[in-house]
Structures are given as C-alpha cells and as structure tokens.
Amino acid sequence: MEFNNDLNFYDLDRSKPPKSKHSKDVPFPEFFESKSSNGIDVIVIEDNSLPVISVRFVFKAGSYFDEGKTGLSSFVTDMLSKGTDEMTATEIAEKIDYYGATLSYGTDSDANFISIYTLEKYFDKVFNIVSSILNKPSFKEEEIERLRIQKVNSIKSMKDESDYLSNRAFKSRVYGDSPYAMPVEGLTDSVSKINRDDIYEYYVNNFTPSNLIVAFVGNISPEIAMTYIENNFGSQSTVDIAEIKNAFSFKPIVTPEVLIVNKKDAVQSSLKIGQLSVSRKEADFFPVYIMNNILGGSFTSRINYNLREKNGFTYGARSYFEFNKFAGDFSVETEVKTGITAAAISEILKELNVMRNEFVTDEELTSMKNYITGNFPLQLETPNSIASKVISLKLYDLENDFYSRYISNVNKVTKEQIKDAAV
Amino acid sequence: MKFPEIKFEQHKLSNGLKIFLNRNTKIPMVSLHTMFHVGSKDEEDGKSGLAHLFEHLMFEGSPNIKSGQFDLLLHKRGGNSNAYTSWDVTSYHMTVPSNEIEFAFWLDSDRYTGFNVSEESLDIQKDVVHEEKMTYVDNAPYGSVEDEVSKRLFFNSGYKRPVIGDMNDVKNLSLSDLEIFFNNYYRADNSVVSVSGDIDIDNTLKLLEKYYSGFNTGNMVVKSGYNELELNSEIIDTIYDKITNPGLFITYRIPKVGDKDYYVFKIISNILGDGESSELYKDLVYESQMCNEITTSVYGAEEVSILSINAICNEGISPDSVLKRIDEKLEHIFNFGLTENIYSKVLNKIETQFYKSRNLINSVADRLCYYENILKKPDMINSEINNYFNLDKETLISVAKKYLQKNKRVVLYYLPENK
Numbered sequence: 130m131e132f133n134n135d136l137n138f139y140d141l142d143r144s145k146p147p148k149s150k151h152s153k154d155v156p157f158p159e160f161f162e163s164k165s166s167n168g169i170d171v172i173v174i175e176d177n178s179l180p181v182i183s184v185r186f187v188f189k190a191g192s193y194f195d196e197g198k199t200g201l202s203s204f205v206t207d208m209l210s211k212g213t214d215e216m217t218a219t220e221i222a223e224k225i226d227y228y229g230a231t232l233s234y235g236t237d238s239d240a241n242f243i244s245i246y247t248l249e250k251y252f253d254k255v256f257n258i259v260s261s262i263l264n265k266p267s268f269k270e271e272e273i274e275r276l277r278i279q280k281v282n283s284i285k286s287m288k289d290e291s292d293y294l295s296n297r298a299f300k301s302r303v304y305g306d307s308p309y310a311m312p313v314e315g316l317t318d319s320v321s322k323i324n325r326d327d328i329y330e331y332y333v334n335n336f337t338p339s340n341l342i343v344a345f346v347g348n349i350s351p352e353i354a355m356t357y358i359e360n361n362f363g364s365q366s367t368v369d370i371a372e373i374k375n376a377f378s379f380k381p382i383v384t385p386e387v388l389i390v391n392k393k394d395a396v397q398s399s400l401k402i403g404q405l406s407v408s409r410k411e412a413d414f415f416p417v418y419i420m421n422n423i424l425g426g427s428f429t430s431r432i433n434y435n436l437r438e439k440n441g442f443t444y445g446a447r448s449y450f451e452f453n454k455f456a457g458d459f460s461v462e463t464e465v466k467t468g469i470t471a472a473a474i475s476e477i478l479k480e481l482n483v484m485r486n487e488f489v490t491d492e493e494l495t496s497m498k499n500y501i502t503g504n505f506p507l508q509l510e511t512p513n514s515i516a517s518k519v520i521s522l523k524l525y526d527l528e529n530d531f532y533s534r535y536i537s538n539v540n541k542v543t544k545e546q547i548k549d550a551a552v
Numbered sequence: 553m554k555f556p557e558i559k560f561e562q563h564k565l566s567n568g569l570k571i572f573l574n575r576n577t578k579i580p581m582v583s584l585h586t587m588f589h590v591g592s593k594d595e596e597d598g599k600s601g602l603a604h605l606f607e608h609l610m611f612e613g614s615p616n617i618k619s620g621q622f623d624l625l626l627h628k629r630g631g632n633s634n635a636y637t638s639w640d641v642t643s644y645h646m647t648v649p650s651n652e653i654e655f656a657f658w659l660d661s662d663r664y665t666g667f668n669v670s671e672e673s674l675d676i677q678k679d680v681v682h683e684e685k686m687t688y689v690d691n692a693p694y695g696s697v698e699d700e701v702s703k704r705l706f707f708n709s710g711y712k713r714p715v716i717g718d719m720n721d722v723k724n725l726s727l728s729d730l731e732i733f734f735n736n737y738y739r740a741d742n743s744v745v746s747v748s749g750d751i752d753i754d755n756t757l758k759l760l761e762k763y764y765s766g767f768n769t770g771n772m773v774v775k776s777g778y779n780e781l782e783l784n785s786e787i788i789d790t791i792y793d794k795i796t797n798p799g800l801f802i803t804y805r806i807p808k809v810g811d812k813d814y815y816v817f818k819i820i821s822n823i824l825g826d827g828e829s830s831e832l833y834k835d836l837v838y839e840s841q842m843c844n845e846i847t848t849s850v851y852g853a854e855e856v857s858i859l860s861i862n863a864i865c866n867e868g869i870s871p872d873s874v875l876k877r878i879d880e881k882l883e884h885i886f887n888f889g890l891t892e893n894i895y896s897k898v899l900n901k902i903e904t905q906f907y908k909s910r911n912l913i914n915s916v917a918d919r920l921c922y923y924e925n926i927l928k929k930p931d932m933i934n935s936e937i938n939n940y941f942n943l944d945k946e947t948l949i950s951v952a953k954k955y956l957q958k959n960k961r962v963v964l965y966y967l968p969e970n971k
Contacts, residue, residue, distance in 0.1 A: 143615065152580075
C-alpha cells in the first residue's frame, strides 16, 4: 500500500472518492481431507489460535428420503440425542452441558446434521458422547411420544406466521408430489403417524458410513482426528447402496397462477413469487448468482431499491435461488401492507421482465462483481465458515477447486450469460 | 484463569474524537465502526422513534453523496454496511477490503460533517420504518412483547418506549427535528470510532485525522439524567394476540451493564434456560412438557438491565400454571442454593461461549466502541470475562434474591384472540 505522507486535511477534497489501492490475493485456505477405511469423508481444518474444537457430522440424506412419511427425517435426527444404549436423554443433556459443550442438530431437504462445539480439554469426553448418540441410539417409545408432543405443538405455532403459510403454498405447488414440496419438520397429521419402525428403518438406511461427511475444526491435528474416526466409526460395515437416483420428476408451471392463503386480521401480505429451477449441480452457478444479486439478492439490488428505497412499500424485498440436490426453485419474497399488495406484485413482475428481456448495464455488472469478490474473504474469517464451504463441495458433488477458482470465475461472467441465466 | 487478550491501541484526534485500533491480518479486510452515544432513551416524549429514523436517514444523502448512492458506491468497492439503534447507542458499521480503507473513511465520515437529507427521502424512510414495525411487531406472533413490557417495567425514563417508537410520533417528525438531533448528538465528543482488521496503524491514524477531524465539536446538549422510579408491586396483565399457543413473559429489572452484580444475572439466566439440562428447560419442556419452548436472556443497558424468562406453552396449558412452577423453581434455588455440579457446569459453559465470536473483526470493533461509550472502559473487551469467575455461589444467591422479587417484576400472559 502506498500512502501520501503529507496528509494535509485542509486540502481535503471530499467531492471525489479516494482511488482504490492494489487489492490483495485471497487464496482459499488449505484443508486436510481423507477417507476412512469404510468410506467416511473426513475434513480437518486445524486452527490452534483458540482452545476449542468443533466437529460436524453431515449425512447425505435429509427429508428427500422421507418416503411419504413427511417429517420423518427430522424426527430421526432429533431422536438421536434422546437416549442411547448407554445413557438416558437426561444424562446426555447433563453431560454435554456439564462440559460446557454445545450439541446441535438439524435437518434440511438433503442432509441431517449433528455437531458439537467444545473446549479442547473436554474433547475426548464430548466426542465419546456424540459417538454413542450416532452409533447406539435407543429410540425408546416413551421418548418418541415426548418428541411427538413437542413437534406437533411447534408446527401448530408456525401457522401463526404468514411467511410460513406463503412458503408452504408456494413449495407445494412448485414441487408437485416430490418431498421438496413438504416442510422438513412435517405436518401435524404426518408427525402423528410416525412410529418406531419408521424411525429405525430410516436410521439404518441413511445414517451409514458411505453417506457421512465429518469435518473437524480447531485445535486438533489431522492424525488425531483420523484416529478418532477409525476408533469410533471405522468398524461399521460399508453398505453398498446403489447410487442415489432422483425418483421424482419436476414439472414447471406453464401458465402463471395466483395462490391466496387468507389469514384473518393480517396487517401485511407475505408475498412469494417464483418458479421451479434446477439442482445445485446443474446450475450454471456464477452467472445465476450474479444475476440474482443484481435482481434481488443484495441490498442495492433492483427489487429492493424499487420496493424499499423508491416506493417505501416494505422494510425489505429479496430474491433467491434455493438449490437442492435434485431440483431447485427461484423466488422473490417480501412483506407489504395489505393495501399495496397489488402495486408491489406489479413492480416485482416488472423487474423480472426487465431482467429477462434486457442486458444488465456494464456498470451494474462490474459493481456487483466487485461486491461479491470484495466480500468473499469475510466468509473465510472463521475456520467454521471455511468448513461449511468444504462440506457443501462434498454434499453437492462439486469440484474441489470450486472455491479456489471462485473469484476468477465471478470475474469472467459476461452480460450475455447474465441474460441467459434470467430466462 | 487466564484468557487470551485482544491487543488494541487508543488515540485521540485533534478534535477530541476517540479512536481504537486493532490489527488482525487473518483476512485482507477491515471493519470500521462509528458509534454515537445517543439512543432512543434520549428522545423527548412525543418524538419517539427519532434516533432510529435518523439512523435510516444517514444512508440517504450527505454533503457530497447523493441520496441512493451510499450503498451503490460502497458495493462497487467490495464493501458492505449496516447500522443499528438501541436504547443507548446508534452504531454504523462497514466492512471493506483493506485496499479500500481510505474510501471507507471518506464515505462514512461525510455524513457526520453535515446534515443533507431531502423531504422526499424522509417521507420514504418513514414508510419503510412503518413497514419494519409491521413486519416485526404488528404482524409477528408475540411481536408486541417488547412494547408491552417496556411500558410496564419503566415509566419515568426513555426505557419505557421500544426503540422503533410510536408510529404517530414518527409520522410527525420533521426535517428540522432531525437536524436539531444531528447538531446535538452527532459530534466528536459524543462518539467513538474503531477500526479492526488488516491495517497499518500509523497510516490508519493519519487517514482518520484527515477524514474525521471535520466532526462538529463544542458544547453538547446535556442529556436528562436517569430518574426511574422503584417498582413496588407486581404487574400482571393479559394481552390477546393472533396466536395458537399461549405465552408467558416475565421480566425483572436488574443492575446496569458493567455493574459487578450484572454478571450474577448472566449466570442465573444460563442456569435457568441455557441448554437441555438447564433448570427450567429440564422441568418445563422435557419432564412435564408444559412448555414448547423456554428461553431466558439478559438485555444489558446503560442505566438498568432486564432479565427475561419467556415461555411458549403447549396446548391446553395455562400460563399461570407455568408461572407457578417457575416461581417454585426460583424459590428452591433461593432456599437451597446451587449444587457444586450446577455451578461448575455454568462456568464451563461461560468459558466455551467466551471463545465463540472472539477475534472476529466486526465484533472486536463493535465491542471497543460500546465499552468506551457506555462504561469508558474499553479494556472490558479483555477483563469482562473475569467478572464471572470472581463471583462465588453465596454472593450469587443473595444478589439474585434481592432483585428477583415478585413485587419488582412484570408478568404478561399472551392468550389467543377470540377464544
């Protein structure tokens, strides 16, 4: 960086912005990856700056494999910590908390996640607990009933939120009869019917070594991490499962439709406008990503500018692509006062049409590339966010150099590609 | 116990503006925070929502930057920005690639050198704020809790209003109200700037002098002192909302941020509601299944803080039965103290949580500004953690007992409308 050593502020001309200095290269950090003897993908990002370790277990399954029992996948994930052959649910919670650790878990349409975050000094003890949870869950009837009551009550509460209702209506229309049409947490009816056999079967079929990615982050070496994996998970036999095939067909809607969910007394309308898109792997990622950022994916995007800054219709409007493993969707979302619903919809449709029919300006394209590449290093600030990126490579079968080529690939995108991405 | 420290430097510009610098070269980015020691609690009655609306307008034009240009210019240089308003402070932050640090100083500082917002921008941002309130308050289940709690827990200070303000007040705010607010509070002696990230200390200081010495100086309007009255009897009210499951919201007044007793309640909150083995979760969510969710939290503020216990009941459970159970639990802790096991557990949790967002450039810059503005003790970024480990079980119980009394709290039952 070169600086003018004679900074006299009386000469300061505020009317012109200072020029940019040379930017620094941002390499994607090195990480260790290997496979266990029985096929588990292991990733290690060693960082000794703080005395903590986190481990994430990701199973490539998710609610896509609910097989008509909506909410099953999520139910199974939540049941894992509710008792094992060695410990009751209360003992598990007590021990995890005693060591000051955090155990988190969740499910989305393509994966089941379980993670721990712990002080390095208690790592061995906490890892043993999570290994018991994953290897020997007991799925006791009493705990199943307990979880069912919790889930049914949460789902009922969700219906109080208008964006839950608009999202439900949108997904079920766009994704037809596929599991992506249904909410991951299930519906009150479907959750009421889940039984122990369903849970056990899902667990056996999906929580397998060949489905598993494990990422270690923090104060731990790759050698020690591999030893923990081999000792705790290495003896499970590898089930040869046929390659996962997409069993559903996805059909785009041909004529535009309007779905209305009436929520009495709501003061705002929750809007969701969009369509079927492609899977994460099929997507021409960089043009699509930049196009969406210009359209509605950032604060300065056209849709947010139009609806919020120009018209004051909303606190915020956004568009995004939700890419799943086998299909995806695109949508614009916002919340507006009920009285201006029609005006807001018309502005959104107008922006969608302009994006489809006209080229973005050179200024918009350059600016958005700078925004995306300039902010990219912020996503590499913590070893945990680096781990999320590496996991996504494995989860969606992407090329290993996806992130090391990220900045150069963003910079290559042309406005012709952007227009193609909008159609 | 010894915790790793964050190194920072403290300086003053020629106009008296306080500066904090923290060099961290992990990624080639810089985080810039400018925090003003003014928030919604400083507003006059009838002009509520002023501080927050003002924050919105700081992105809508300044002497050299036209309305609508702020974020466009910033994005083009690879940066991003945001801001927040609380009862006590208003904070603006920006993150930019380190080669754009001078640009960030230019862009951020221009808006503090003069007020230049149009009538049209004011009207649009009033609409945006109104929509913001509808999204997070009016149209959200249990969304009015903050509003309903504030006006019952406080009555003689600015803490009685939620930050976003009353929409009738907001509607009537004029450009001249905003300009007076700007002249009163947006000045060098009422703000702190901190920069964290990939910086060269000497050059950063020179650039700060170049861009930030144009702030207003002079005599600041004296803020009205904190003069809240004691709560003498328990307030219990019922609110009807568009919800399915009943809710219970209990709030107590507790000591202000930085007070040694304040940390007692961070620990109590953790013991009651953090983790699946915490006292209230275990009893109400797991064992009796009376509640679907239970959360406890401490909201720290400059003059007084709040401990909240929030519960969403399961179907068929009334909030008063949950309240009774919580009171029994508290009574038990007051009478029998805490076991060694519970106490070790909470200290282990606090130690783990301490590392969670440690060293992140945005959080370091924010905390330095906050501790300086509120406590005049920037070193709290390193020393605060000791406040937890210097307590003992007996002190904890006696302090908790003193503040968590029924006649010093507000209890709200949220019940479904038309049922």
